[in-house]
Ligand SMILES: [Zn+2]
């Protein structure tokens with residue numbers, strides 16, 4: 773077993789483009805798994821797969 777520790781980095785919220793919304797908890801940014809990369813399903817536009825963040829593997833707000 774490897775001790776893989778996920779790191780997160782802030783990324784611009786695709787749903788509001790930085791203005792603040794429920795997706796990003798009004799911060800304009802979301803934490804995504806580093807290295808951040810656009811969601812392959814929507815290309816960064818936001819969809820159900822990325823939780824409307826536009827990024828692959830966003831940090832769950834329920835963690
Ligand atoms: Zn937002």
Ligand SMILES: [Zn+2]
Pocket residue numbers: 811812813814815816817818819820821822823824826827
């Ligand atoms: Zn997506």
